[in-house]
Amino acid sequence: MPGYEVPRKFPTTVVGSYPKIGPADKAIKMRRSGEIGEEEFHRIARESIRMVVEDYLWAGVDILSDGEQTREDMVVYFAERMDGYREGDWVRVFDNVYFRKPVVVGRIGWRQPMILEDWEYARSVAQGRPVKLILTGPYTMLEWSFDLHYGDRRELILDLARALRREIDAALARGAEYVQVDEPALSTRPFREEAELLKEALDIVFRGVGAKRIVHICYGELERILPYILEYPVDQFDLEMKNSGFRLLPHLKEYGYDKEIGYGVIDVHSFQVESVEEVKEAIDRLMKADIVGPEKVYIDPDCGLKRLPREIAREKLRNMVEAARLAREEW
Amino acid sequence: MSDVKIEGQVLGGYPRSRIVRRALRQYESGSYSLLDRERVLHSSALTVIGVQVGQGFPYVVDGMLDWHDIFRPYAEAWRNVTPTGLLRYFDNNFFYRIPLFTGEPEPTDPVLAPRVRSYAPIAEPSKLKVVIPGPVTFTLMSSNRTGVSDEELAEAIARLLAEEVSLAVEAGAGFVQIDEPILSDPKASKDHAALAAELSSMIASRAGGAKTMLSIYFYSPKPEVYEGVLETKVDYIMLDLVDAGGAALRLLERKGCPGHGVGLGVVNARNVYSDEYEAVKGLVEAAMKACQPEEVLLTTSTWLDLIPYKYSLRKTRLLGYYTHRIAGEMGALLALAGGE
Numbered sequence: 001m002p003g004y005e006v007p008r009k010f011p012t013t014v015v016g017s018y019p020k021i022g023p024a025d026k027a028i029k030m031r032r033s034g035e036i037g038e039e040e041f042h043r044i045a046r047e048s049i050r051m052v053v054e055d056y057l058w059a060g061v062d063i064l065s066d067g068e069q070t071r072e073d074m075v076v077y078f079a080e081r082m083d084g085y086r087e088g089d090w091v092r093v094f095d096n097v098y099f100r101k102p103v104v105v106g107r108i109g110w111r112q113p114m115i116l117e118d119w120e121y122a123r124s125v126a127q128g129r130p131v132k133l134i135l136t137g138p139y140t141m142l143e144w145s146f147d148l149h150y151g152d153r154r155e156l157i158l159d160l161a162r163a164l165r166r167e168i169d170a171a172l173a174r175g176a177e178y179v180q181v182d183e184p185a186l187s188t189r190p191f192r193e194e195a196e197l198l199k200e201a202l203d204i205v206f207r208g209v210g211a212k213r214i215v216h217i218c219y220g221e222l223e224r225i226l227p228y229i230l231e232y233p234v235d236q237f238d239l240e241m242k243n244s245g246f247r248l249l250p251h252l253k254e255y256g257y258d259k260e261i262g263y264g265v266i267d268v269h270s271f272q273v274e275s276v277e278e279v280k281e282a283i284d285r286l287m288k289a290d291i292v293g294p295e296k297v298y299i300d301p302d303c304g305l306k307r308l309p310r311e312i313a314r315e316k317l318r319n320m321v322e323a324a325r326l327a328r329e330e331w
Numbered sequence: 332m333s334d335v336k337i338e339g340q341v342l343g344g345y346p347r348s349r350i351v352r353r354a355l356r357q358y359e360s361g362s363y364s365l366l367d368r369e370r371v372l373h374s375s376a377l378t379v380i381g382v383q384v385g386q387g388f389p390y391v392v393d394g395m396l397d398w399h400d401i402f403r404p405y406a407e408a409w410r411n412v413t414p415t416g417l418l419r420y421f422d423n424n425f426f427y428r429i430p431l432f433t434g435e436p437e438p439t440d441p442v443l444a445p446r447v448r449s450y451a452p453i454a455e456p457s458k459l460k461v462v463i464p465g466p467v468t469f470t471l472m473s474s475n476r477t478g479v480s481d482e483e484l485a486e487a488i489a490r491l492l493a494e495e496v497s498l499a500v501e502a503g504a505g506f507v508q509i510d511e512p513i514l515s516d517p518k519a520s521k522d523h524a525a526l527a528a529e530l531s532s533m534i535a536s537r538a539g540g541a542k543t544m545l546s547i548y549f550y551s552p553k554p555e556v557y558e559g560v561l562e563t564k565v566d567y568i569m570l571d572l573v574d575a576g577g578a579a580l581r582l583l584e585r586k587g588c589p590g591h592g593v594g595l596g597v598v599n600a601r602n603v604y605s606d607e608y609e610a611v612k613g614l615v616e617a618a619m620k621a622c623q624p625e626e627v628l629l630t631t632s633t634w635l636d637l638i639p640y641k642y643s644l645r646k647t648r649l650l651g652y653y654t655h656r657i658a659g660e661m662g663a664l665l666a667l668a669g670g671e
Contacts, residue, residue: 075424088603089639092346094417094426095399096355101424101639103603144424146603146638188422190517219419221517269416269429307417 004062004128009294009331010283010324011062012317013262015216015238016134016182017074017304018055018067019313024048028072042117045070049118053125055310059317060325063178064131066115066122068304073099074136074182075144082163083109088146103146108159110166116174132178133171135164137215138201139194143185157197161204172211180214180238181205184303186229187220195228206233214238214262218303223251230255238262240302242282243269249289257291264302265323266316271308273315279323287331294331299324335619337627338389338666339654342546342569342596343462343510343634344401345379345394345643355397372397373449380454382644386651387667390460390506390542393450395636400427401464401510402472409491410437415474421512421549423601423637430473435487443499451503456669458505463492463534465511465545467527472513482526489530497537507538508546508569512633514560515550515571524552524559532564542566544594548633551578557586566626569594572614573632574601580614583621592626593618598650600631603642611653612660619661627663629654 027044030036036044052067071077073093079085079102091101115135122131138160142153150156168179186198206213215232218240222229226248229237241248241264252261265282266274279299286297299320305313347355354371357363376393383391398404399414406414406428414428443461451459466489470481477484496507509531513519527545535543545563548571552560560568568591570579583593595618597611619627631650635643658665 089641090346090349090352091639092425092636094428096347096352096359098347098352143422148604151604184419185422185424188419220422224517269418271416 004130006062006130007328009328010297010299012060012321012324013063013132013298013300014056014061014065014317015262015301015304016065016068016132016180017071017306018052018065018069019306019308019310020048020069021310022048022051022069024069028070042070045118046121049122050125053122055314056317057127057129059314060321061317062129063298064122064126064129065134066118066131068134068306070118075141076100076102078114078136078141079145081111081114083107083111084149084159085145101144101146104149104156106149108156108163110163113170114167116167116171119171120174130177132180132214133168133176134180134182135167137181137183137198138164138205139183139198140185143189154197154200157201158204161201165205168205168209172209176211178212178214179209180216182216184216184218186225187217187222190221190224192225192228195225199228199232202232202234212236216262218264219243223248226251226255230257230259234259236260236262236298238264238298238300240264242267242274243302246282246285249286249291252291253289260296260298261292262298262300265299266301266320268301268303268305268308271312273312274319276319276322276326279320280326283323283327294327333661333663335625335627335661335663336666337629337654337658337661337663339386339629339650340388340390340460340594341383341392341635341647341650342548342600342631343392343395343508344398344636345392345396346636346638346640347396348375348378348640351375351396376450377453380450382647384454384457384668386647387655388457388651389666389668391454391457392460392462393446395462401462402427402430402469404442405464405469405491406430408439408442410439411477412436418472421516425637427472430469432473432475432477432484434477435479436491438491438494441495441498443495443504444502447499447502447504459503460506460508461496461499461504462508462510463495465509465513465527466492466530466534467523468511468513471523485526485530489533493534493537496534497539500539500541504541506542506544507535508544509534509565510546511560512547512549514547514552514556517553519552519556521555521559524556525562528560528563532562535563535565544569544628546594547571548574548596550574551582554582554585557582561586561589561591565591567592567594567628569596569628569630571596571632572618573597573599580617580621583618588622588624591624592628593622593624594628594630596630596632598629598631598646598653600633600635600646601637603638605645606649606653608653608656612657615657629657
């Protein structure tokens with residue numbers, strides 16, 4: 001596999017999910033109805049993963065993902081593959097779209113690799129570019145499941161963390177360089193005790209991990225818990241910034257932020273494609289705020305792109321990559 | 332016997348049963364007619380109304396089974412508003428469509444009154460409750476491209492909602508609930524509270540003889556926000572005692588509930604376990620000791636549409652049973668549909 005040199009300044013990346021394309025949607029339905037098993041499911045989804053990676057390569061993104069093409073939902077996917085969960089009853093996600101909100105009914109445990117096959121396939125077609133291993137974090141798994149077994153949030157989240165760590169260890173053995181844990185639920189409850197609960201879990205998830213350790217958090221009032229999350233055992237916080245008008249920047253400055261930052265410059269809720277100039281201005285804004293140097297800044301969208309039409313997602317990424325290229329020349 | 336009057340009441344909408352989900356899907360795909368869809372919705376609404384009536388609740392909801400989110404019926408019915416992209420609804424794994432206001436909203440056909448006419452006769456001896464999004468929550472959770480300020484947009488929304496309420500009460504609604512969950516958000520300010528109080532009071536003034544309630548759920552409002560909404564001219568102010576826990580109780584201890592009855596969200600509408608009686612009773616006793624209200628509504632902590640259908644029915648039955656038992660054990664007057 002040819003090597004790929006990730007730019008030293010402003011490397012571009014994605015948060016993870018991408019619009020479902022190719023046969024992924026159909027494969028999810030076929031698996032759910034029992035028409036195909038797990039092995040066949042991932043085999044069919046490869047075509048979708050390949051198309052996603054091709055879109056990333058077309059746009060010029062440096063650090064890729066598998067587009068989470070096999071994940072019907074970020075929590076359900078993992079719950080279906082862990083011990084301790086059972087399929088829940090139908091709960092609405094939006095409009096008339098429902099998912100089976102998983103229910104914890106026993107001791108949580110890791111059974112076997114859950115996402116490694118898709119991740120490895122993405123790596124095999126990424127033309128040497130690194131592919132992040134992306135998992136739903138223990139706090140989000142906790143918050144977006146029903147619990148009928150533990151009755152104790154701390155016990156449950158720590159077992160979730162242990163299970164996720166097993167997956168990470170398996171990926172590390174296969175050469176994972178970037179490990180990202182998604183915690184969108186954290187910012188929806190921006191309270192000190194919640195932030196501290198996640199820290200305890202992340203100590204399990206990331207302690208001693210030799211790859212780049214990333215936690216993605218988006219939306220909500222993150223500034224309320226910033227002082228408590230800065231001690232998390234991670235190398236990088238991947239943060240939504242564009243949608244909230246870069247409101248967090250002065251807070252990062254105030255607290256002397258010095259980790260790497262995944263800097264969200266693309267609004268994933270808007271169908272309007274950000275121009276190159278707009279994205280470049282956002283990067284300039286971070287640089288002028290004088291928080292971290294350009295070698296610590298990863299340029300990416302605010303969050304996963306799954307709710308966008310594919311063409312819009314592609315164009316947004318393309319402009320983002322071009323803006324990062326221009327920023328490298330200037331900073 | 333205590334002078335306190337206690338009644339039970341489900342806070343808002345119900346989840347869709349399998350048959351409703353399928354009917355809406357088939358209607359959207361063109362394989363169901365509008366009549367087919369309405370028939371399924373109507374019969375399913377009767378079920379959720381019946382479950383509540385069976386508990387003796389004086390006021391019941393129709394379940395709002397056809398609403399995709401709390402804003403949607405208005406975003407679809409009013410001119411100059413369109414439902415757009417998805418955004419997470421507070422801290423839930425549920426997304427609503429952001430209403431995009433491109434001009435001052437204008438009414439078309441009323442949203443609430445026709446459903447009140449459909450369901451009020453069926454709900455007897457209970458009366459129908461209508462639930463509307465509070466104008467501050469509606470505004471702050473929308474995209475405002477009208478060229479006017481958020482405050483002016485909220486006022487315009489409030490005027491339309493007030494008209495909705497007036498027509499609904501004329502049609503037979505006996506209770507009006509105004510939902511302002513945004514006031515529990517840490518970003519909510521005293522100004523938001525003052526605006527919510529002013530606009531909710533204006534809406535409530537159009538409710539005629541119907542009872543009115545301002546409900547704040549998902550967490551506890553900050554003390555200064557709660558203090559601001561105490562100015563609201565409604566019959567009840569409801570707080571979520573499940574998710575807000577001790578914070579809401581402390582608010583009641585410090586600020587009381589002067590001039591209002593109190594709505595206590597004590598049955599967890601966001602989890603599927605069966606709430607323990609002693610825990611629920613403990614919350615009610617603590618709240619009543621804190622603010623000594625004359626009238627108490629025991630409610631679910633939020634709408635029931637965030638949990639599966641079968642659990643929503645179970646929670647309704649729990650709420651009814653606990654309301655009866657708590658009122659009995661406390662020697663309070665239990666308000667029941669059709670007479671006390």
